[in-house]
Amino acid sequence: MKYIFFFIVSLFLAINLHAKNPVSSPTFIDIIKEIIKDDKYIFDDKNIELSVPNFADNPTQVPIFVDGKKIKNATRMILFADLNPIPEIIDMQLGKLLPVVSLNIKVAQETPIRAMILDEKGVWHIGSKNIRSFGGGCSVSSSEAMDTDYSKYLGKTKTNLFQTSSKDIHRLKASIFHPMETGLVFGNSEFYINKILVKKADEVLSEIKTFSPISQNPRFTFETIDNSKNYTIEFYDNDGNEFISESK
Amino acid sequence: MKALIFSIISFSFLFSSSFDFKLKPIKLSDNSYYFYGKKEYFSPSNGGDIANCAFIITKKSVILIDTGSSKEYGEQVKKEIRKITSKPIKYIINTHHHPDHFLGNAAFTNSDIYATEFTKNDIEQNGELYIVNLVNLIHDAMDGTRIKAPNQVLTTETLNFDNYKLKVLYMDGHTESDIVIFDENSKILYTSDLIFNKRTLTTPHANIDEWIKSLYQLEKINYSVLVPGHGIASKTKEPIKENIAYLNFLENTLKDSANKGLDIFEILSKPIPKEFEDFAMFKEEFERSIINLYPSYERNVNK
Numbered sequence: 001m002k003y004i005f006f007f008i009v010s011l012f013l014a015i016n017l018h019a020k021n022p023v024s025s026p027t028f029i030d031i032i033k034e035i036i037k038d039d040k041y042i043f044d045d046k047n048i049e050l051s052v053p054n055f056a057d058n059p060t061q062v063p064i065f066v067d068g069k070k071i072k073n074a075t076r077m078i079l080f081a082d083l084n085p086i087p088e089i090i091d092m093q094l095g096k097l098l099p100v101v102s103l104n105i106k107v108a109q110e111t112p113i114r115a116m117i118l119d120e121k122g123v124w125h126i127g128s129k130n131i132r133s134f135g136g137g138c139s140v141s142s143s144e145a146m147d148t149d150y151s152k153y154l155g156k157t158k159t160n161l162f163q164t165s166s167k168d169i170h171r172l173k174a175s176i177f178h179p180m181e182t183g184l185v186f187g188n189s190e191f192y193i194n195k196i197l198v199k200k201a202d203e204v205l206s207e208i209k210t211f212s213p214i215s216q217n218p219r220f221t222f223e224t225i226d227n228s229k230n231y232t233i234e235f236y237d238n239d240g241n242e243f244i245s246e247s248k
Numbered sequence: 249m250k251a252l253i254f255s256i257i258s259f260s261f262l263f264s265s266s267f268d269f270k271l272k273p274i275k276l277s278d279n280s281y282y283f284y285g286k287k288e289y290f291s292p293s294n295g296g297d298i299a300n301c302a303f304i305i306t307k308k309s310v311i312l313i314d315t316g317s318s319k320e321y322g323e324q325v326k327k328e329i330r331k332i333t334s335k336p337i338k339y340i341i342n343t344h345h346h347p348d349h350f351l352g353n354a355a356f357t358n359s360d361i362y363a364t365e366f367t368k369n370d371i372e373q374n375g376e377l378y379i380v381n382l383v384n385l386i387h388d389a390m391d392g393t394r395i396k397a398p399n400q401v402l403t404t405e406t407l408n409f410d411n412y413k414l415k416v417l418y419m420d421g422h423t424e425s426d427i428v429i430f431d432e433n434s435k436i437l438y439t440s441d442l443i444f445n446k447r448t449l450t451t452p453h454a455n456i457d458e459w460i461k462s463l464y465q466l467e468k469i470n471y472s473v474l475v476p477g478h479g480i481a482s483k484t485k486e487p488i489k490e491n492i493a494y495l496n497f498l499e500n501t502l503k504d505s506a507n508k509g510l511d512i513f514e515i516l517s518k519p520i521p522k523e524f525e526d527f528a529m530f531k532e533e534f535e536r537s538i539i540n541l542y543p544s545y546e547r548n549v550n551k
Binding site: 051053054057058061063065102104134158160162164171173175217219221 | 381508509511512513535536539540546549
């Protein structure tokens, strides 16, 4: 009897632990330990709006949109995809940016995606979604990289500033021509944007680490409560190039 | 006894029947018919039967316009044509390079297959990729499907097939090369995928401005029946008008959203306009179109 009781209790515990993660995956625990060590985290799909396509037809360009504005005074935001060979996508020290981002990523197969937002108390809130796709996006060479004309466009940038529906929030959309090579394709080495600085004059508003699963010719959307007419966005790649873009 | 049952079962697996498309040609005139494809996306349950193809019986032969998305589909089209006529299917036209319109080519070994240079090249270069994609989407119905590229290049404004003349219109917009066939004998217009009737337009290789231009050209033609690439045949100009309206709506949405700095998912969360509520697969195809086309509109924002 004791054993049965014990068994039922442990079964409940197991089910509960499992149920907490809305999109379970075999790699989640390992990845999260590696990124946030022993920090506390909670699954919080209520406060994090994470949008992905119903089905990602093109595994090399999967649009992702995260809106975590409900989490006040957030300090950091990290995106990762559990089953990509390179899970991490972006790591933002938010500074004066809000926990909002839009970008396109590559997926190697159907995978959960997570948006982790660190609140002011030091607890991570995790939003989860599943990306349905046939995959294969990480092991495809950037078509642009094979295009000899790429040297002409490399680093061509554009940044636009927009007013959003709320008058004290401004939206920055930045794009850059870059092949974003993962290095997973035989014969190609890693070549990707790995750092972005969002600046106002000389003041750094936010420092962002980026990783190679971001799609080629990346497009980013950020939001800020800072109220300026001009921003500078600096892109750095792992080859030591630096590209500077002024907002219009 | 057990062994007998087991052997019967394994035998039935060995000779498992191929996908049954249940094709029924729909008569358009004395000598013209079309096969109606379902207003759906590729799936194992429809076997990829999602596009229309049409045939015209002439004095000496049969002309086939498009061949569907698999060898098996092509085979069953051949069977259905055989029930009506024993004349040889000598001529095939591939209207454009999308896999739901040419992968049935493999079933026709003795036919001349006509397409534009662009379409022929794309089929030769990307054909295998299309097959891999469709195997993922429709599974078994793709069995035996191989690439059979067109062997004749379309260049003339008129085709003369055993003294049966067809007008060829070289257009674009849905892809970089869309062929429209006008049969002046029956006044039937075969528009291929420039027209989707009550089925949301697909845009993986589209140029919206060019497409709208092509539609205005089609509107001027005096036809009795229009056979679209998807959806049922129509005796009115209504499908053309609806397609123009949808493309304008799509383009305005893309431009306005890019100017306002919206995100893809903010565009997708807006309600469907009333006039397109009866389009099959609106949500799904609209999402595909926005994801695929929006980046180029974002790049062209001039502030």
